[in-house]
Amino acid sequence: MPKIVDAEARRQEVVQAVFRIIASDGLERASLREVADEAGLAVGSVRHYFASSDDLLVFSFGAVIDRIAGRLESSMAAVEQEAPGSPEQQAAVLNLLGQFLPLDEELAVDACVWMAFRHAARIKPVLAAEAGRSHRTVAAVVGRLIMHLSPGGAEAQQTLVTEAERLLATMDGLCMHALLQPEWMTAEMCSDVLTAHLGSLAGMPAAH
Secondary structure, eight states: OOOOOOHHHHHHHHHHHHHHHHHHHOGGGOOHHHHHHHHTOOHHHHHHHOSSHHHHHHHHHHHHHHHHHHHHHHHHHHHHHSOTTOHHHHHHHHHHHHTTSOOSHHHHHHHHHHHHHHHHTTTOGGGHHHHHHHHHHHHHHHHHHHHHHOTTGGGGHHHHHHHHHHHHHHHHHHHHHHHHOTTTSOHHHHHHHHHHHHHHSTTOOOOO
16 A cells, blocks of 8 residues: 655654754755755655745744744743742743743754744745744734733833833844854853843842
8 A cells, every 4th residue: 555644744844854954054055955855855755745945935934933932822821820920920931931042952943943034034025924924923922921011001002012122122132142152141141131131121020
């Protein structure tokens, strides 16, 4: 009998090959041929699921967004379950924000791939739609977090927007710094920076 191939599982194998290539050599090497070699497949097999390199890159960008978004949603639910201002809530907030950062091998690959696609979208129009979805997805979670942590609520809308943008900028900077200078920007340093930032939010007590 011919072997039955699970199409979704095969797509995920190919995507994982894309991620490994981007993490080790950059997005520029993620051609159909290179990805096929990395996945241990014939180029024709990859083309069966992705008609072009652009199709493969768009799908892979969406996949890393979905992975990060899933972790953020789960972590946000944990934040919302804790008592406001409690040590447990602060720990949950740090865990949530840590999902953006390369704090372990899996997170490092996702962060590297995510940043690479976001940068590439600036000059690759085919990636623009997913880049927009990426920003909206992350901004929505950060906005919910700021709303949850700020006592002013909707009455201080402009302040909330400013604080959300400040936190987004902090996370982008930490992610890039941790990817480029991992010896200096360690998990402990990232945690210290985040704790200091959270302590600067209006009504958010600093961790001790």
